[in-house]
Amino acid sequence: MGTGWSLSSITTSWVDPVATLGAGTMTALVPDSVMTALSLGIARRYVGREVTVTLQGVPVTARLGSFRVRRQGAHFESRARLTGIDWGGHALEEVTAVANGVRLVPGAPTRVRTAQIDVAGRVALSTLLAQVNLQDGLDWTLFAEESGLIRAEHRHRRLTAVVDASIADDVLRIEVIRARWRGLPVPGRYLPAPVIPLPPLPNDARNVRATRDGHVVRFTLEIPMLSSSFDLTQLLRLIG
Known part of the structure; x- marks a missing residue:
């Protein structure tokens, strides 16, 4: 043809x-x-x-x-x-x-x-964190641990934490594994588990899911x- x-x-x-x-x-x-x-x-x-x-x-x-x-x-x-x-x-x-x-x-x-457009993909955790660290107004600097978890260091206080995170239906959920303040461990009862609504995506797209798989983040989006x-x-x- x-x-x-x-x-x-x-x-x-x-x-x-x-x-x-x-x-x-x-x-x-x-x-x-x-x-x-x-x-x-x-x-x-x-x-x-x-x-x-x-x-x-x-x-x-x-x-x-x-x-x-x-x-x-x-x-x-x-x-x-x-x-x-x-x-x-x-x-x-x-x-x-x-x-x-x-x-x-x-x-x-x-x-x-x-x-509708369904988008599924993956991004290296280190690449994603490097991009996040470039955002203005953040109080934390993020690093990928050898285990695949995320180490967060406060930019103005002597506070560090090891966390994991996931996204479901436009909501970010952070699990704090452990934290230290001035080198001292913070008791688990003082460690919050933040649930943060994400800002809207362009074109009314929706964050369906994002999860960490080792050193890779797998994500799914829906675009109307x-x-x-x-x-x-x-x-x-x-x-x-």
Whole structure:
């Protein structure tokens, strides 16, 4: 299936102004060859290569490990695996993003809408703590212990603590394992277990879960409905 076939057989009918049905119904009527042309073209051109995109004004660079699209009823599902991610200076080891309820709305430009994007990934604990330490206004400096736990040193007081942490449903829970003040152990009854609501993420995304697994932090995010548009003809020429 070459580019010429894609442009002549797909583009003409795709931008037909008579196509005025609802987005979900129209996607169900679209030949699977449209998505096949797009998914195979993107995979052939970009899988195994470093790609750079801009999300909400932030540059994101990563290596595309895999990309595929499949039909689910009247909609589609797309799945992409990325490694070596640099998200505006924030490093992530690996991310798998699954876009659910993908709908294509014919026209010029073509519109694409997703019902929800599930993001699962991992980041090295030391990398994450280094990024946290760069934040302004923090009273603590954080280090990764050999055990994988986190050592926190107060920047103005002679207070240190060894802690573990997890996130569930936008809430951070901190477990204080042990603490010392001026070198003396702090009794367990004086060690709090903070529960901290996290600030909202961009685009109404939600922190579903984040847990430490040794020296790696595994996380899951949910991003609600997103929409965008693109020139189908130009994209087919680019990936053909």
